[in-house]
Amino acid sequence: MDGSGDPNAARKAWLSVLAKAQAADVAALWAKAGYAPDHELLRAPEIGAVMVRGRAGAVGAPFNLGEMTVTRCSVRLGSGEVGHGYVQGRGKDHAIQAALTDALMQTVDAPAVEVAIIAPLREAAEARRTTRAAKAAATKVDFFTMVRGED
Amino acid sequence: MYVAVKGGEKAIDAAHAWLAEERRGPEDVAELSVDQIKGQLKLAVNRVMAEGSLYDPDLAALAIKQARGDLIEAIFLIRAYRTTLPRFGGSEPVDTEEMACDRRVSATFKDAPGGQVLGPTFDYTHRLLDFKLAADGEAPSAPERAETPESKPHIMSFLDREDLIQPEPEGAETPPDLTREPLELPAERPLRLQSLTRGDEGFILGMAYSTQRGYARNHAFVAELRIGACAVEMDIPELGFAIEVGEVELTECETVNQFQGSKTEPPQFTRGYGLVFGMSERKAISMALVDRALRWKELGEDNVGAPAQDEEFVLYHADNIQATGFLEHIKLPHYVDFQSELELIRKLRREAMGRRAHKEAAE
Numbered sequence: 001m002d003g004s005g006d007p008n009a010a011r012k013a014w015l016s017v018l019a020k021a022q023a024a025d026v027a028a029l030w031a032k033a034g035y036a037p038d039h040e041l042l043r044a045p046e047i048g049a050v051m052v053r054g055r056a057g058a059v060g061a062p063f064n065l066g067e068m069t070v071t072r073c074s075v076r077l078g079s080g081e082v083g084h085g086y087v088q089g090r091g092k093d094h095a096i097q098a099a100l101t102d103a104l105m106q107t108v109d110a111p112a113v114e115v116a117i118i119a120p121l122r123e124a125a126e127a128r129r130t131t132r133a134a135k136a137a138a139t140k141v142d143f144f145t146m147v148r149g150e151d
Numbered sequence: 152m153y154v155a156v157k158g159g160e161k162a163i164d165a166a167h168a169w170l171a172e173e174r175r176g177p178e179d180v181a182e183l184s185v186d187q188i189k190g191q192l193k194l195a196v197n198r199v200m201a202e203g204s205l206y207d208p209d210l211a212a213l214a215i216k217q218a219r220g221d222l223i224e225a226i227f228l229i230r231a232y233r234t235t236l237p238r239f240g241g242s243e244p245v246d247t248e249e250m251a252c253d254r255r256v257s258a259t260f261k262d263a264p265g266g267q268v269l270g271p272t273f274d275y276t277h278r279l280l281d282f283k284l285a286a287d288g289e290a291p292s293a294p295e296r297a298e299t300p301e302s303k304p305h306i307m308s309f310l311d312r313e314d315l316i317q318p319e320p321e322g323a324e325t326p327p328d329l330t331r332e333p334l335e336l337p338a339e340r341p342l343r344l345q346s347l348t349r350g351d352e353g354f355i356l357g358m359a360y361s362t363q364r365g366y367a368r369n370h371a372f373v374a375e376l377r378i379g380a381c382a383v384e385m386d387i388p389e390l391g392f393a394i395e396v397g398e399v400e401l402t403e404c405e406t407v408n409q410f411q412g413s414k415t416e417p418p419q420f421t422r423g424y425g426l427v428f429g430m431s432e433r434k435a436i437s438m439a440l441v442d443r444a445l446r447w448k449e450l451g452e453d454n455v456g457a458p459a460q461d462e463e464f465v466l467y468h469a470d471n472i473q474a475t476g477f478l479e480h481i482k483l484p485h486y487v488d489f490q491s492e493l494e495l496i497r498k499l500r501r502e503a504m505g506r507r508a509h510k511e512a513a514e
Binding site: 008011012015016019020046047048049050051052053054055056057058059060061062063064065066067068069070072074084086087088089090129130131132133134135136137138139140141143 | 201206266293299339345385391395396424
């Protein structure tokens with residue numbers, strides 16, 4: 001998707017969209033799409049933590065900043081595709097829906113799933129980002145200098 | 152000596168029932184929802200996440216409700232919950248250069264590329280109580296301005312180009328973790344930064360203020376302060392590549408401090424660094440100042456004996472949960488301990504009085 005030649009770029013992109021999406025948005029889109037693929041749980045939804053790291057001075061030695069909650073889940077479709085969901089927060093349904101979406105994105109149905117689930121989530125994220133950026137831009141300082149004359 | 156004492160169960164049950172009732176407050180007033188706390192007391196939520204060391208706004212809001220607004224109690228609840236979570240791994244270090252900035256200001260360069268973006272700040276407010284907030288009012292709305300896509304490079308990178316700022320040394324890929332291993336001294340900078348970012352805001356602020364007042368002279372300029380959302384990327388073993396597992400709001404503060412040079416270093420600016428969960432500006436600036444003060448040894452500066460230079464003092468007293476746990480335990484029953492103290496003081500008094508009586512009799 002980012003044209004970097006990374007063979008995993010597309011999957012990485014949709015998994016990242018699913019991880020950062022609002023759980024309620026994923027649930028609503030999932031319900032609307034009406035997907036109910038035959039599947040088994042390889043790993044039941046599990047709530048855990050990821051240690052978030054920063055760097056000293058933004059560029060130096062890594063250090064531990066604190067943890068964030070993450071829920072993960074793995075599924076296998078009846079047709080064999082394995083999907084993984086890692087999502088922010090403590091949403092077990094969110095994690096299952098992300099894993100199922102990941103699996104479906106590996107099937108022939110991928111274009112339809114992209115339209116039904118991934119694209120709306122990406123657009124919602126972009127809209128949230130753009131709104132905040134526009135509010136931030138309104139608070140950008142335009143400096144002006146009082147001209148004091150040349151002589 | 153430890154002696155188990157039974158009793159008090161009924162009193163404790165009644166105390167907890169009363170606590171629940173007091174928490175709810177008057178029933179003719181609507182109950183506060185967790186979503187209201189999350190959305191309207193966001194800075195309290197941020198503090199609980201930062202010092203609780205767990206980024207989860209829903210949990211932090213719940214903890215604040217349960218703790219009746221006592222933020223240290225709420226942090227305690229979050230710390231306790233945190234220990235029940237399995238850890239899936241550690242993230243890649245967040246790339247704050249790519250932060251979607253709500254706020255970004257520099258106190259050192261007026262015309263910083265990317266501009267001075269004030270964001271939703273208390274600065275320039277008059278600190279006058281706004282009684283309109285006590286009445287129901289219309290929802291306020293912020294103006295928007297078409298965004299000009301503009302990168303916001305770190306201000307430090309400009310000084311870096313001229314070699315005017317001390318370079319940041321690279322460190323171990325996996326940093327030490329004080330939540331897994333007891334804090335040992337001397338502590339490397341990554342460990343100090345972890346301790347500071349989860350340390351008590353009031354304590355870190357006090358320490359930072361002491362450096363400004365002259366206890367460890369390091370006049371700091373805020374080269375840059377930025378607040379906004381950063382993606383968190385983690386390597387997923389079953390995938391074999393990294394994905395973004397979420398997004399966190401962060402406050403980052405970079406200070407430049409004058410440095411006269413030492414036996415080993417030429418004169419140049421040095422850095423202090425603060426990075427904190429949420430919009431936590433006071434904490435991030437404080438952290439940067441204390442970080443800088445603690446770096447005296449690696450910069451070859453003199454130890455002037457200032458409290459903020461003493462890493463044992465700072466790091467061992469920064470954690471408000473450790474502090475409050477030890478402090479508050481002294482109100483719990485110490486009947487047996489005190490009984491022995493009582494015995495001892497009676498004995499000492501008896502002896503002292505006996506000696507005095509003996510002396511008086513001799514005179």
